[in-house]
Amino acid sequence: MALIEIEKLSLSIGRVPILKSIDLTIGAGETMGLVGESGSGKSMTALTLMRLLPDAARATGRVTFDGIDILAAPEAAMCRLRGNDIGMVFQEPMTALNPVKTIGEQVAEGIRWHTGANRADAEASARRMLERVGLPEAKFPLTRYPHQLSGGQRQRVVIAIACALKPKLLVADEPTTALDVVLQKQILDLLRGLVAEDRMGLLLISHDLAVVTDMADRITVMRHGEVMEEGETAQTLSAQVHPYTRQLAEASMHVPARPNRHAAQAGGDNLLEVDAVVRDYPGRRRALFAPAEKFRAVDHVSFSMKPGQSVALVGRSGCGKSTLARMILALDRPTGGDIRFLGASLTSKSEAELKPYRRNMQVVFQDPYGSFNPRHKVERLVAEPLHLLDSQPSPAERREMVAEALHEVGLRAPDMDKYPHEFSGGQRQRISIARAIITRPKLVVADEPVSALDVSIRAQVLDLFAELNQKLGVAYLFITHDLTVARAITDEVMVMHDGRIVETGRTDAVLDDPQSEAARDLVAAAPDLKRAIRRRLHEQG
Amino acid sequence: MIPFLARRLLTGLATLLLASVVVFAVLEILPGDPALLMLGMNASPEALATLREQLGLNDPVMVRYVSWILGLLTGDFGRSFTYSSPVIDLIAERAVVSLPLAVISLLLSTAIAIPVGIFAAARRGKAADTLSMGAAQVGVAVPNFWFALILVYIFAVWLQLVPAGGFPGWKAGLWPGLKALILPSVALALPQAAILARVTRSAMLEVLGEDYIRTARAKGMPRRHVLWRHALRNAMIPVLTILGLQFAFLLAGTIIIENVFYLPGLGRLVFQAITQRDLIVVEGVVMLLVASVIFVNIVVDICYALVDPRLRSNA
Numbered sequence: 031m032a033l034i035e036i037e038k039l040s041l042s043i044g045r046v047p048i049l050k051s052i053d054l055t056i057g058a059g060e061t062m063g064l065v066g067e068s069g070s071g072k073s074m075t076a077l078t079l080m081r082l083l084p085d086a087a088r089a090t091g092r093v094t095f096d097g098i099d100i101l102a103a104p105e106a107a108m109c110r111l112r113g114n115d116i117g118m119v120f121q122e123p124m125t126a127l128n129p130v131k132t133i134g135e136q137v138a139e140g141i142r143w144h145t146g147a148n149r150a151d152a153e154a155s156a157r158r159m160l161e162r163v164g165l166p167e168a169k170f171p172l173t174r175y176p177h178q179l180s181g182g183q184r185q186r187v188v189i190a191i192a193c194a195l196k197p198k199l200l201v202a203d204e205p206t207t208a209l210d211v212v213l214q215k216q217i218l219d220l221l222r223g224l225v226a227e228d229r230m231g232l233l234l235i236s237h238d239l240a241v242v243t244d245m246a247d248r249i250t251v252m253r254h255g256e257v258m259e260e261g262e263t264a265q266t267l268s269a270q271v272h273p274y275t276r277q278l279a280e281a282s283m284h285v286p287a288r289p290n291r292h293a294a295q296a297g298g299d300n301l302l303e304v305d306a307v308v309r310d311y312p313g314r315r316r317a318l319f320a321p322a323e324k325f326r327a328v329d330h331v332s333f334s335m336k337p338g339q340s341v342a343l344v345g346r347s348g349c350g351k352s353t354l355a356r357m358i359l360a361l362d363r364p365t366g367g368d369i370r371f372l373g374a375s376l377t378s379k380s381e382a383e384l385k386p387y388r389r390n391m392q393v394v395f396q397d398p399y400g401s402f403n404p405r406h407k408v409e410r411l412v413a414e415p416l417h418l419l420d421s422q423p424s425p426a427e428r429r430e431m432v433a434e435a436l437h438e439v440g441l442r443a444p445d446m447d448k449y450p451h452e453f454s455g456g457q458r459q460r461i462s463i464a465r466a467i468i469t470r471p472k473l474v475v476a477d478e479p480v481s482a483l484d485v486s487i488r489a490q491v492l493d494l495f496a497e498l499n500q501k502l503g504v505a506y507l508f509i510t511h512d513l514t515v516a517r518a519i520t521d522e523v524m525v526m527h528d529g530r531i532v533e534t535g536r537t538d539a540v541l542d543d544p545q546s547e548a549a550r551d552l553v554a555a556a557p558d559l560k561r562a563i564r565r566r567l568h569e570q571g
Numbered sequence: 572m573i574p575f576l577a578r579r580l581l582t583g584l585a586t587l588l589l590a591s592v593v594v595f596a597v598l599e600i601l602p603g604d605p606a607l608l609m610l611g612m613n614a615s616p617e618a619l620a621t622l623r624e625q626l627g628l629n630d631p632v633m634v635r636y637v638s639w640i641l642g643l644l645t646g647d648f649g650r651s652f653t654y655s656s657p658v659i660d661l662i663a664e665r666a667v668v669s670l671p672l673a674v675i676s677l678l679l680s681t682a683i684a685i686p687v688g689i690f691a692a693a694r695r696g697k698a699a700d701t702l703s704m705g706a707a708q709v710g711v712a713v714p715n716f717w718f719a720l721i722l723v724y725i726f727a728v729w730l731q732l733v734p735a736g737g738f739p740g741w742k743a744g745l746w747p748g749l750k751a752l753i754l755p756s757v758a759l760a761l762p763q764a765a766i767l768a769r770v771t772r773s774a775m776l777e778v779l780g781e782d783y784i785r786t787a788r789a790k791g792m793p794r795r796h797v798l799w800r801h802a803l804r805n806a807m808i809p810v811l812t813i814l815g816l817q818f819a820f821l822l823a824g825t826i827i828i829e830n831v832f833y834l835p836g837l838g839r840l841v842f843q844a845i846t847q848r849d850l851i852v853v854e855g856v857v858m859l860l861v862a863s864v865i866f867v868n869i870v871v872d873i874c875y876a877l878v879d880p881r882l883r884s885n886a
Contacts, residue, residue, distance in 0.1 A: 082788055112791040117789070125783065129880070131801070139790060140790035143792060144791060175881070188786065
């Protein structure tokens with residue numbers, strides 16, 4: 031008998047239908063991958079299993095877990111089930127733990143609640159569980175608080191909470207999306223190990239086909255609240271019978287066309303020169319009057335970029351890549367070293383002197399929604415950088431320039447009278463690209479510009495970046511931990527590790543044959559759909 | 572924790588010093604000659620000059636400031652012109668009324684507000700929420716002296732359970748003293764409780780939407796357990812902030828209630844001192860209030876650190 035059986039599950043919140051007649055089964059010890067783009071109903075399916083839905087949600091159909099009717103069970107029965115027979119791991123490790131309770135309390139709490147163990151016994155089991163998830167006592171005593179741990183370590187604590195009582199089913203909702211690729215691999219390996227050892231069923235939810243292929247025995251593809259296709263992972267993805275599955279697979283491996291990609295590199299002056307740049311931050315104080323210890327975020331970094339060149343800056347989270355980008359954009363001043371842009375040093379210039387340089391360098395951020403003032407219309411948002419021009423355009427000229435920029439990113443001129451919330455995530459990222467190119471800059475710094483987007487939208491936005499590079503000759507500095515993005519759109523790559531650049535070279539050369547340890551780690555950890563399918567098929571013979 | 576405390580105490584002292592300069596300077600600038608006020612309009616110029624000399628009013632400003640500060644440090648707040656007794660005695664006499672009044676009101680309002688706020692948050696949108704927040708709205712809107720009058724009418728005039736006003740002094744015994752403070756503290760506590768309940772409710776609602784609440788529920792914790800064990804402590808930061816502000820207000824801002832109930836508290840002392848230009852008393856009381864506000868803030872900061880471990884290391 032299957033561990034969990036979902037039959038004809040439909041769900042609506044208010045009048046909005048979220049799930050439409052979902053069928054899904056997971057056997058004991060089996061890993062089921064649930065993929066789909068945002069809004070496809072993956073998370074709601076998971077929350078239905080836990081019955082942790084929003085109050086306004088109404089579900090119909092049947093959900094049976096180990097013979098228990100989940101939709102009809104009384105709340106007390108669900109409390110006995112949650113955390114005991116079904117564990118759940120969430121996407122955002124930074125906020126998933128209670129900041130005012132120690133990790134020991136948080137792991138032991140569920141154990142005490144379900145087993146009635148006394149504090150000492152529960153803490154002993156919590157200790158054993160934390161050891162299993164790779165948090166040894168010497169460095170991570172039970173008395174640690176969440177804020178003293180990094181994102182990857184916090185996710186390990188969340189996994190320890192979920193697996194402490196050896197549940198029959200583990201639900202992991204995008205457990206690695208917020209982590210860099212190296213941490214992602216570590217967490218996935220940990221999950222794989224725990225699932226195998228305790229023979230847990232695993233429902234792994236992800237938007238990343240490569241991750242799911244790597245992990246799951248079977249896969250369910252969802253779209254708009256419906257199941258598109260369900261089947262054995264490697265076969266489903268290699269056959270690609272369903273058009274939507276094919277579309278997803280193609281989008282995740284998409285490489286935009288850039289015919290004259292190396293044209294930019296021929297000779298000429300450097301657009302940007304970064305020379306031995308250092309950035310120190312004051313660290314924690316040890317004593318009342320002792321000087322604070324310094325933390326060196328960027329450590330003697332030097333490189334240069336030609337006009338029109340597309341360069342990737344890759345590295346794990348916390349390696350200093352965003353700090354470096356902020357200094358290049360003159361949003362932060364280096365502690366030492368020099369940054370020259372268009373032949374002039376930026377480091378000692380006043381804000382007024384920087385103005386002509388600022389209009390030649392613009393930025394695109396990861397979260398398009400967070401970088402817009404929600405109360406401004408698109409026209410005002412996109413026109414924002416125009417104050418950097420020497421002569422201010424008239425209102426009519428301004429509207430014309432905004433219309434042109436919107437046109438270039440594939441939006442329509444009437445869109446300028448709308449507010450950001452009226453657009454989808456991909457469209458919002460187009461708006462922020464329009465804002466970045468309206469002053470015709472020579473350099474655009476893009477900080478993880480597509481990592482918040484679904485694969486098909488990501489492919490479109492990457493195409494747009496490539497097209498603008500070809501058409502306008504704008505140079506890109508792409509900051510990312512996603513090697514697929516680096517490979518798709520950049521000519522050169524720089525690998526950053528602990529504040530230093532440890533490797534540079536042609537993108538394909540570095541990614542195919544990494545020399546430094548940091549680069550090798552990144553490449554080895556990066557999920558790769560083709561490789562994953564090949565491995566699965568190979569394993570099956 | 573120790574460096575945190577040391578740093579906090581040092582900044583507290585610095586603030587106090589700064590406040591003393593401001594208080595001294597303001598009263599220096601204000602018009603009015605204390606010697607003239609003490610002796611009356613018909614005083615002879617000679618007598619005025621002698622008194623000025625006696626009071627040290629002819630000394631340079633710095634000298635007077637330093638001697639004032641040194642006096643404060645040794646508990647010598649100077650002598651009141653109008654009461655012709657040491658300011659410190661006047662303050663002590665009034666503080667034994669004001670301090671218990673403030674503490675009782677604070678305890679009362681906390682005891683009412685926090686459970687109501689939690690209850691309303693747990694039943695968001697239901698009748699209990701609407702009802703209690705409606706009551707809180709009324710509590711915020713109605714001034715405390717109005718409550719005071721109604722309370723006097725019901726409990727003192729009609730039921731005759733407690734006195735309508737006045738304070739017998741603690742010498743008359745603990746119970747008669749407390750009895751005189753019951754109505755004023757209720758009147759003070761109600762509007763404070765109304766504000767605090769609303770703050771508690773919104774802080775709880777915000778916390779209940781956090782990811783870690785979902786994590787706790789996914790552990791199998793029942794809703795009620797999550798509310799008390801996970802949400803409450805996280806919601807305490809804004810509640811503590813308001814509590815600190817309210818306590819500071821209760822120490823000195825109770826003048827209206829003191830008048831309604833004829834209580835000899837600090838509020839009335841300060842009010843009378845100001846109208847009579849008894850600047851030494853004003854200076855003393857203001858400095859004492861500044862010191863107690865700083866002290867309350869330090870206590871609130873310590874409470875923050877106790878509640879939230881993130882504030883312990885780098886506060």
